[in-house]
Structures are given as C-alpha cells and as structure tokens.
Amino acid sequence: MSITQTQPWQNLQALATKQADVHMRDAFATDPDRVKRFSQSACGLHIDFSKNTISDDIFAELIALAESADVAQKRTDMFTGSPINHTEQRAVLHTALRNFGTDPIYVNGKDIMPDVQATRAKIKAFTEALHSGEHKGYTGKTITDVVSIGIGGSFLGPKIMSEALLPYHQHKLNVHFVANVDGCHIQDVLAQRDPETTLVLMSSKSFGTQETKQNTLTAKAWFLASGAPQSAIADHFAAISSNVPAAVEFGMSPDRVIGMEDWVGGRYSLWSAIGLPIALAIGYANFEQLLKGAEAMDQHFQTAPLAENLPAILGLLGVWYRNFQDAQSHVLLPYYHYLRGFPAYVQQLDMESNGKRNQHDGTAVDYATGPIIFGSEGTNGQHSFHQLIHQGDTIIPADFILPLNVPNQDNTHHAMLASNCFGQTQALMQGKTFAECRAELPEGLSDVEKDTLAAHKVMPGNKPSNTITFQTLDPFTLGALVALYEHKVFVQGVIWGVNSFDQWGVELGKVLGNQVLDAIETGTMHPAMDSSTQALIEQFRTAQ
Structure with missing residues (x-):
C-alpha cells in the first residue's frame, strides 16, 4: 500500500x-x-x-x-547488516565504522568488526608515523604537507570536517584537498609544495575514478619531474582503495594502501579510511572522538x-x-x-x-x-x-x-x-504586519504613500x-x-519508500563522461551521441 x-x-x-x-x-x-x-x-x-x-x-x-512506514524495523535492518540497498544487494553499515561496542555485526555470515578495528589501527599507525616524523621522504626530510585527492564523498567529508575542526588541528601537517579535474586546481596546490616533503594521498575505492586518477597522475608527473626516482613513489604516495594491485602497479607500497568495503557508500565514507586526512589534520585521538560522537547519535537514534x-x-x-x-x-x-x-x-x-x-x-x-x-x-x-x-x-x-x-x-x-x-x-x-509597518513610517507622507510603502515592507512571517x-x-x-x-x-x-543508498544518476554521468572523453581524444563519436553533444565536442577539438 x-x-x-x-x-x-x-x-x-x-x-x-x-x-x-x-x-x-x-x-x-x-x-x-x-x-x-x-x-x-x-x-x-x-x-x-x-x-x-x-x-x-x-x-x-x-x-x-x-x-x-515501519521506520523502527527498517532502522534495525540497517544497523544489523540487512541488504537494505536492494538495487545493489548491499548492506549499509557506515554505522559499524563508528561502533566501539563488542558485539559482532554480520554481513553475509562474516563478522565485519575485526576488519573495522584493523582499519582504525592502520589509520592510527599511519597518522602517528607522519606526526612523529618516523615516516620521511626519500631524501630523509620530514613530510610537512599532504595532498589529499578524491571526489564526491571522498573529498567533501574529509575537507569539510577538517575545516570545521580547525581549532583542533595539531599543526603537524598541512593537509590540502583536491577534487576538481580542472587542472588549475591541482597545479595551484602542487606549485606551492616541495616534492621532497609532500605525500600524495589518493582516495578511490576502484583506483580508477576518472577525476581522482588523472589528478594523481598529474601529481606523479610533478614528483618525477623534480628529479625523484621511480622508487621514491613508495615513500610519497599512498592510497585508500580496495584495488591494491593497481596501487602497487602505480608504484605505491602495499603497506600504504588501506582498503574500503562495498557496504560503505561514498557520501557516508568519512567514518572509514576515507577519513584518514581528518586524522592527519586533527590527530587520531580527536578523530576517534569524531567517531564516538556519531556513535552516540546512533545509539540515541536506535533507542x-x-x-x-x-x-x-x-x-x-x-x-x-x-x-x-x-x-x-x-x-x-x-x-x-x-x-x-x-x-x-x-x-x-x-x-x-x-x-x-x-x-x-x-x-x-x-x-x-x-x-x-x-x-x-x-x-x-x-x-x-x-x-x-x-x-x-x-x-x-x-x-x-x-x-x-x-x-x-x-x-x-x-x-x-x-x-x-x-x-x-x-x-x-x-513577520511584520501592515499596521506595524505603516505605524513606523515618518510623518509628512500622504496616506496613499504610506499605504504603498507599508505594503512593500510587510513580511508575512509564519516561515x-x-x-x-x-x-x-x-x-x-x-x-x-x-x-x-x-x-x-x-x-x-x-x-x-525510496532506496537512499544507491546513486544511478551519478553513475550515468560517469559513463557518459567517459564516452565523451573518448570522443574528444579520438574524434570518434559514440553511436548514441546526440547532435548537440557532437557539435560541442567538435568545437572543443577545433579549439585545441
């Protein structure tokens, strides 16, 4: 019904x-x-x-x-790992990422909490290694800047939470965020960094997100152009990704790749390893307090x-x-x-x-x-x-x-x-009534002038x-x-009655964006491409 x-x-x-x-x-x-x-x-x-x-x-x-609408039961379904993202047959468990309890949470018969705790331990170790100076660049210099590259939830969450908690920054590292594929952004950020003291952190579950990958490749070219050897990439690049082989092929060390699960949507991912830049800015202890505040709201919402x-x-x-x-x-x-x-x-x-x-x-x-x-x-x-x-x-x-x-x-x-x-x-x-507005008008105005002006000043209120x-x-x-x-x-x-945890509109944009990019690079139009898009592509290609 x-x-x-x-x-x-x-x-x-x-x-x-x-x-x-x-x-x-x-x-x-x-x-x-x-x-x-x-x-x-x-x-x-x-x-x-x-x-x-x-x-x-x-x-x-x-x-x-x-x-x-049975909100209470559906709330229980979410917290207990039922696949409420039914169009992708996935659980929705961002709440597990800030769960400090001891009870297991199962997804497809597996208790996910040991993996959640292991990820937190990796975030803590990574943060402390950089804050203490233990992790150094290839020339032996201390890392002073982190360039965090992501898009969507992999960018907004870390950036906005880091901004919001500026009074709690530890001033051990300067964390800079890049999302826009517009080359001006990444170029401006890199132009003010020293390659010997910079670490680039890429956030992409697949290691293939178009904007994120291109910005990371640009950062890699900038780093190598400074005279750094290919082997130094392992000291200056890290990733939050489930595609470890792609990260290793890029030149990253497997020890500096932290994974993500498919039951965490991008816009809910700041509680996961995606939140590493927040921890780098405010320290792990404060990052844990961020998680515990969300956990407290989870408990309130449930009870x-x-x-x-x-x-x-x-x-x-x-x-x-x-x-x-x-x-x-x-x-x-x-x-x-x-x-x-x-x-x-x-x-x-x-x-x-x-x-x-x-x-x-x-x-x-x-x-x-x-x-x-x-x-x-x-x-x-x-x-x-x-x-x-x-x-x-x-x-x-x-x-x-x-x-x-x-x-x-x-x-x-x-x-x-x-x-x-x-x-x-x-x-x-x-609000403010007509009578109140009219009563405040100066003497010397005619009744008509007062009525007209008062009408413009009325605010209905009830907003x-x-x-x-x-x-x-x-x-x-x-x-x-x-x-x-x-x-x-x-x-x-x-x-x-909608699925709040998929995003097929976003996915369509990604697919069509890749088709358009291929047409820009090769000049071959996709068969389903409309005449307006083809004309825009030709205009762009002619201008290059």
Whole structure:
C-alpha cells in the first residue's frame, strides 16, 4: 500500500488545510509552553523546533506516519547488516565504522568488526608515523604537507570536517584537498609544495575514478619531474582503495594502501579510511572522538522514542513541509565560520540519497521526495537570499546552527553572531504586519504613500525554522551533528519508500563522461551521441 493511502497521511492532509489558518505568532501568544513541548536534547545537541507550522495533533500524526512506514524495523535492518540497498544487494553499515561496542555485526555470515578495528589501527599507525616524523621522504626530510585527492564523498567529508575542526588541528601537517579535474586546481596546490616533503594521498575505492586518477597522475608527473626516482613513489604516495594491485602497479607500497568495503557508500565514507586526512589534520585521538560522537547519535537514534528522537523529528518535519506544505527546498544556515562547508556536505548527503522517483518495487512515486538543499554561513546569507525566505511566496524551511561558545574569540563578536541567528528565527516566525509597518513610517507622507510603502515592507512571517545549538563544536559534537543528518535522511527515505543508498544518476554521468572523453581524444563519436553533444565536442577539438 502506498504511504499516501495510510490513515496518518490522510489525516495530515486534513490538518494541513486546517493549519493554513493558524499563524505561529498567535500560537506562541496563546501557548507559553510551546517551546518546552517542541524542544529536545541528545548527544550534546539541543533542537528548538517550536518555530514550525505544527500543532500537537500534527506532531502526533507525523509520529504515526513514521510508525505506519515501519521506520523502527527498517532502522534495525540497517544497523544489523540487512541488504537494505536492494538495487545493489548491499548492506549499509557506515554505522559499524563508528561502533566501539563488542558485539559482532554480520554481513553475509562474516563478522565485519575485526576488519573495522584493523582499519582504525592502520589509520592510527599511519597518522602517528607522519606526526612523529618516523615516516620521511626519500631524501630523509620530514613530510610537512599532504595532498589529499578524491571526489564526491571522498573529498567533501574529509575537507569539510577538517575545516570545521580547525581549532583542533595539531599543526603537524598541512593537509590540502583536491577534487576538481580542472587542472588549475591541482597545479595551484602542487606549485606551492616541495616534492621532497609532500605525500600524495589518493582516495578511490576502484583506483580508477576518472577525476581522482588523472589528478594523481598529474601529481606523479610533478614528483618525477623534480628529479625523484621511480622508487621514491613508495615513500610519497599512498592510497585508500580496495584495488591494491593497481596501487602497487602505480608504484605505491602495499603497506600504504588501506582498503574500503562495498557496504560503505561514498557520501557516508568519512567514518572509514576515507577519513584518514581528518586524522592527519586533527590527530587520531580527536578523530576517534569524531567517531564516538556519531556513535552516540546512533545509539540515541536506535533507542529514543520517535517523539523524542532527534533524527526522526527533523526527518518528519521535512516530510511535513515537502509533502503537505509544497516546500521544494530546505536551507541550512550555520552561524559559525568553521561550519561554512556543512551545507554543501548535507547537500550531497540528502540530494544524492533521496533524489529518487522510484519506490522499492520500481514503480514511480505519486508524491514529492527529496528537497533541494542549499545554504550559507551565518550573516552572509542574511545579506542575500534571506530576502526570498522572508518575503517570497515560497516556503523554505530553515535549520539555524549555532555553537553557544567558541574557542579563542572575542565575546562581542559571538554575541553579535548569536543575536543575528536568534533574531532571524524570530523575524521569520513573527513577520511584520501592515499596521506595524505603516505605524513606523515618518510623518509628512500622504496616506496613499504610506499605504504603498507599508505594503512593500510587510513580511508575512509564519516561515518555519529549527534552531540547533550546542556548547562548542568539538570533534564529538561534530560527529553527532553529522550522524543526526544522516539518520534524518534515512527516516525520510523510509517514509518515501525510496532506496537512499544507491546513486544511478551519478553513475550515468560517469559513463557518459567517459564516452565523451573518448570522443574528444579520438574524434570518434559514440553511436548514441546526440547532435548537440557532437557539435560541442567538435568545437572543443577545433579549439585545441
């Protein structure tokens, strides 16, 4: 049965019509306890979701909707290794990578936890060898820089988490990230490095990802052009890959290749060996705290009742807006400079996971699924796209994210930042009426002028937001925050009946990209290639 045929879904449709006549400004005025009922805390995170266009009845029906979709059982299936990625017949066990418990977790009859623990040990040993200076370059100089090359989840996760935890960097190594196949990026990074003190770390499960492989080959050519012998590649190149033979053929030492499992999707891979650059930046002890923060959120997600469950609450609110309020997008607004990349991270996590139109049985959905995710840091967004959120006719739910304390910062700056954050949530909820706007206008204007100008200043309010706060963004809290959004996406995927763990659209792009590259290099067009693409290829070839 389609989720739209369930009683909770139909009840929510009726409640949405009723709620259209209710303004949050009035809801707060008549209910002083609203914020207490619509707030929850866990794992160091506090979520105030009182500024949403919901009532007690709506919240209860959203919980019932999750129950009707059997979120609890599907959650158990994920954590216990069932092949919930059914289109690829794979388990989904990024949660096992941050599991520090002693119970086994089985995939196809094999306990995977010994391998998980062995990988952690390799990450620790690799990190400590570089931090201590034990691992040196071929000339005997200490490694000072690491160039981490990846794409997608193999790039975004390590880069954004390393940026977010800048106050926790150990300053043993400078870690640089390269993803774009545009040669300008890799050339700019290498131009400022010393080959004798640089280690290149390639992240590609297959060792064949087009962009990653080409950037690594460029780095290899740069290294050899400096006068280094082929044998020195073993001291200056390492890989996170399951294709050890390809890495060895490249010149890498087998001891410096850390593998990955096929039950870890790219956008969930920062918890795996893909997270090695994070450990190199912040130290292994801090990296382990990142894992333990995510583990704490895993435990909360598994055990807390749905009505008190942070990922379930965020996921259900997203369903409310996407399916019952016709919201097409969702904005993330971190009020903390070091979290500026977080919206881009969640953008991939959410849109690659739930940007699907087919249910598990292959039939197309007849309701909306994944929203468009975008965002920006703090007050920067207030001076640009917040205008659309405040006065546009489109509902754009927002997540405001703020640490209550930051290390080594003037309190005046942070107080101003917090005031902007809280003020924006208030303005979005409360709005400003025509009467209020008109009353503020200066004397001397005619009634017509006042009416006209006041109309332009009106903000309808009733715009929803969540406010997520925490004491400080340490590794543990960041781990919990990332896992919160992972599980939010999972909850929504379950309710929408889509497979959140494949990415066939991404795969198609890779295949066609390789066909186009072959045509650019050889001039031979693929038989299925359209006339527009052929013309673009010819234009490019002529310009070379």
